[in-house]
Structure formats: structure tokens, C-alpha cells
Amino acid sequence: MGRHSCCLKPKLRKGLWSPEEDEKLFNYITTFGVGCWSSVPKQAGLERCGKSCRLRWINYLRPDVKRGMFSQEEEDLIISLHEVLGNRWAQIATKLPGRTDNEIKNFWNSCLKKKLKQQGIDPNTHQPLNKTEEPNENKLRTKSNATKHGQALAINNNSSSFETGLTNYEAHLDEHFLKKQVFDPFGSFGFQVGSDEMGSNSNLLLQYHQNFRSPPETHQGLNFEYGGFTSMPHLTYCDYSNLTEQTDISENSSSRISNLFLNETKESSGNSCNLNNQDDQLQMMNMVENTVFSWNPTETKLESTFHGFQFNGVKSEDEVKLSSWQEEQKHRHYNAHEGFNFSSFPLTSLSEDPCGVSLDFFEQI
DNA sequence: AAGGAATTCAACCGCACTTGT
């Protein structure tokens, strides 16, 4: 047990995902949603095990995965949470919307551990490596950061102090999480360049550029052909402040969904819309850019003012007969009149509660 | 410029847990 039976099949692919595989999985999930992962590869036409598909979706393909460097606030929060929770990356990830447990774990192992050691702090115990040593400036800085974000998390026997801590911690989360007026499914989360701190981010395209990285050299020409998937690791970041109207949006991996929007819009207009003309293309881009996505907390779904788009399935409905479950999933996730419902995607380790501090978090502590 | 070392991060492995029969 523990290992998927499908993993035992020798013909299944392993290793890095190709752009084609990404596209297949993305199209499948955005169309049908996630039901049973073990059936996803077959339905999506992938030679992968369900577990691998699940991981790829959660860590990379999900539209609300936040990409890019960790902000100082996130970094401090991770350190504070780690002090309390230890290596419970999934739990830590729930407090950092858009970040995956894997990403946080990697960040901790590659950067934060080293940083803490340099500051004379044991990353495991969060205590000074040499307790007799006077704290230096770095330590004071870290302590101050810990106070800023995590004092609340310090556990001691004084219940009143703990309660005060909860209040402080909630206040901190209030500041960064709750003030968001508009749900940001693509994870800009208020800290990255180009989005305001209040999180009132309505610029879809910019969000994509922030969330999906690509080398700057790819920004040449103007091309709306769909081709945004890449499985290559992105070790460099694009400075999108330099984007111009001549910038190629679709060549880079950043604009997957905006390209889907564009393609779908093209298709929905019966291909009568000629986007070869640069003005038309820019007009289309403006349309996408001006799309406002907002989170409807009552109906727990994503709404947009740009309705009518539709994601491509891997196969057309003519080609594949949908099971009742698939039909249900399809309607569950997408309603042409009400917008795309990301809330029905499994959230797993990601922030199921983007707005807040769930009580059970503290109960677990 | 070349090549070895170090770093990063996507993906895999396997265990524990949950759910269904």
C-alpha cells in the first residue's frame, strides 16, 4: 500500500512534464474538474499515474498558484509558522495563499535554513546556536520580525499572553489577507510588483505575468497562437515593467489562461474575428486585461465581467461521450452565464481559507 | 571559455491516513 497501483504499470511516463502533457492536464481539469485522480490520466489522455497528475496540478498548473519570489512578509511568516508547526508544510501553506507546500518546503531548505544559520539561529529549534553569545544585529532583526508576525504564535503557559497573541496574529492576517477586496485567483496576494497592497487587483494579464515567469528574451513580436506551456524550471524572472505594446504575450509561459481566453473568444466568434491585425490583437488584449475577476463569498465562486469564455476540453464532446460524473463536474465548474467556478477545485494543501484564520489552526497548536 | 561545484526546484517515493465495500 501507499503506492498507487497505477504507478506499478511500467509504461507510465516519469520525470519532467512536457508542455503537451501540461496542456492536456490543464484542459481536462479546467473542463471537468477533479473527481478521482486515478481516472484523470486515462480521461485526459496522459501516460502518467494519477498521483503524478495531482502533484502537477497542485504545484504548477493550478491557476491560483502564486509564482515568483517570496516577499519579506511571506518569509517572516514562514519562519514564524515553522517555529510553531515545524515541518508541517501543508499546514504552513494554508496560511500563505497561493503557495504550495512543496514550494515552501523548497524555499525553507534552500534559503531560509541557511539564512537563519547565518544569523546564528538553529533552524530546527529557532533558538540561538550559541546561547551564551550576545545577539547581534541580525538576530535582533529576526527577532523583531518574529515579533511582527509570529509573536502571537509563541506558546507559553500564560494563557492570557497566548490569547493576546492570537489577537495580534489575527490582526496581522487581517492586514494582509482580509483586506483584499477582490479575490485574486492567480495569487498576486498584494506583495508583488504591480499589485496594490490592498489586493484590489483587477488586471488579469498583469497577474499572469507576475505569476508565471519566463525569460525576457521571449518577448518579441506579437503572436496570439496558443503555446504557453513549458515544463522547464524557471530560474529567472521577467521584469514586466518593461513590457511594451510590441511585447509578445503568448510566447512566454505566463499567459496560459489569457491565451485560452483569446482562443476561445476567437472561436466563439466563429473565427470571424481576425486577430492577425495588431490593433485587433491589442484590442483583444485590452479586453482580457480589463476583465475583472471577483470572489463571491456568498456563492463561493469566481465571477468575472468577461463572460462567455469557455475552456477547450481535450476532446470535443462529439469525440468522447461524457459520463454522468463528467457532465456533473463540467457544469459544476463552468457555467457560461455565471462564470468559472474555481471554488470547486480541490484545494488540498493550498489555502482553503484565503480570508483567514481558521479556528482549527490554533486548536492544532 | 571551460568545467567543476553549488544551488534550485520539480518530481518521485513511501508511509500514514481515510474511505468504500
Next chain:
DNA sequence: AACAAGTGCGGTTGAATTCCT
């Protein structure tokens, strides 16, 4: 209750990339 199948999670690996000499 027992078993099988599915899911979630943390630890680990190794290829790709960057850094350093």
C-alpha cells in the same frame, strides 16, 4: 472487522541552471 483503493504529506532525489575558479 478486514481489506483494497485512493489521498495527503514530508523526505529525498536528481536534472537543470547558476556560480565560481
